[in-house]
Amino acid sequence: MLTFLKNKLKSLFQEIATKELDEESLSSVSERLRLALIESDVALPVAFEIVDNVVSSLKGVRIGRTEGVYQVVLRSLRETLYKMLSSIQQVDLVSEAMKRRKEGRIFTVMFVGPNGHGKTLTVAKIANLLLKNNLSVVLACSDTFRAGAEEQLEVHATRLGVKLIRHRYGADPAAVAYDAVIHALARGVTCVLIDTAGRLQTDKGLMDELRKIARVAKPDLKVLVVDALTGNDAYDMAIKFNEAIGIDATVLTKVDADVKGGAAISISVATRKPIIYFGTGQGYDDLKPFDAQWLLDRILPLD
Numbered sequence: 680m681l682t683f684l685k686n687k688l689k690s691l692f693q694e695i696a697t698k699e700l701d702e703e704s705l706s707s708v709s710e711r712l713r714l715a716l717i718e719s720d721v722a723l724p725v726a727f728e729i730v731d732n733v734v735s736s737l738k739g740v741r742i743g744r745t746e747g748v749y750q751v752v753l754r755s756l757r758e759t760l761y762k763m764l765s766s767i768q769q770v771d772l773v774s775e776a777m778k779r780r781k782e783g784r785i786f787t788v789m790f791v792g793p794n795g796h797g798k799t800l801t802v803a804k805i806a807n808l809l810l811k812n813n814l815s816v817v818l819a820c821s822d823t824f825r826a827g828a829e830e831q832l833e834v835h836a837t838r839l840g841v842k843l844i845r846h847r848y849g850a851d852p853a854a855v856a857y858d859a860v861i862h863a864l865a866r867g868v869t870c871v872l873i874d875t876a877g878r879l880q881t882d883k884g885l886m887d888e889l890r891k892i893a894r895v896a897k898p899d900l901k902v903l904v905v906d907a908l909t910g911n912d913a914y915d916m917a918i919k920f921n922e923a924i925g926i927d928a929t930v931l932t933k934v935d936a937d938v939k940g941g942a943a944i945s946i947s948v949a950t951r952k953p954i955i956y957f958g959t960g961q962g963y964d965d966l967k968p969f970d971a972q973w974l975l976d977r978i979l980p981l982d
């Protein structure tokens with residue numbers, strides 16, 4: 680249910696019948712708001728931060744005659760979330776790539792994230808976007824770990840008509856990324872997109888592997904790909920990947936599914952890095968540039 684958070688707010692706040700948000704009513708507001716956020720998959724520390732912001736904006740506010748506490752909290756929450764989400768500097772992949780092409784350089788992007796969250800499809804979607812903007816692309820299959828990963832990326836490469844650099848199964852993923860960079864430099868290809876393996880983010884081996892790929896390929900950007908359905912775990916996941924290799928941006932996938940929205944908010948706050956795209960389906964064009972208003976209209980529509 681997309682409007683899960685909104686419905687939660689409605690049911691929790693309908694019964695507060697105060698006309699002025701004094702200290703006592705605000706403490707009940709903050710308790711209920713925290714509950715609504717946590718149940719909507721917002722990570723605990725993030726929920727606390729949001730509640731603090733909302734409560735400080737509501738101090739002493741008088742409730743108008745035609746509205747209730749619910750409407751006032753909903754508006755304030757939307758404003759707070761909007762500020763939090765849009766205060767993070769955005770990154771535009773296409774213009775970054777164009778800038779580097781102009782300077783005669785290559786543009787390397789490395790995609791990381793847990794298994795099954797949509798890295799490989801996102802690499803294909805971004806390749807498609809770059810190609811549409813007349814930028815040349817080479818793909819690197821640095822997932823030499825999972826059986827079938829190379830074949831999967833090969834299907835996309837063939838469909839998109841781009842070169843894929845792959846080694847045999849079990850090979851050093853950093854060497855694949857390096858070869859793709861060398862290929863781009865030698866052939867005048869602008870964009871190198873590196874797909875990587877995903878195991879549990881607690882897997883030290885994976886983090887070491889990702890660090891090595893980053894050291895060797897020196898990506899301009901490291902993009903975390905996270906499934907919006909991850910819910911509450913998204914925060915920990917983002918922190919782990921960010922600590923291990925340093926994330927520059929996030930793509931939040933499967934936003935077309937039934938999301939509560941908490942993952943998007945938690946990831947932004949956890950990394951203080953932008954969500955650059957939403958994955959909204961399985962097609963190459965199902966990639967929507969981040970839009971805080973659009974997200975808020977989906978999870979917290981005003982009546």
Ligand SMILES: Nc1nc2c(ncn2[C@@H]2O[C@H](COP(=O)(O)OP(=O)(O)O)[C@@H](O)[C@H]2O)c(=O)[nH]1
Nearest residue numbers: 794795796797798799800932933958959960961
């Ligand atoms: N509905 C939907 N499915 C997606 C999206 N992104 C990825 N998927 C699907 O999620 C599954 C795992 O994606 P994949 O790219 O293989 O994940 P990886 O293991 O991280 O590389 C595949 O079936 C994808 O088609 C999305 O934005 N929406």
Ligand SMILES: [Mg+2]
Nearest residue numbers: 798799822828
């Ligand atoms: Mg993959």
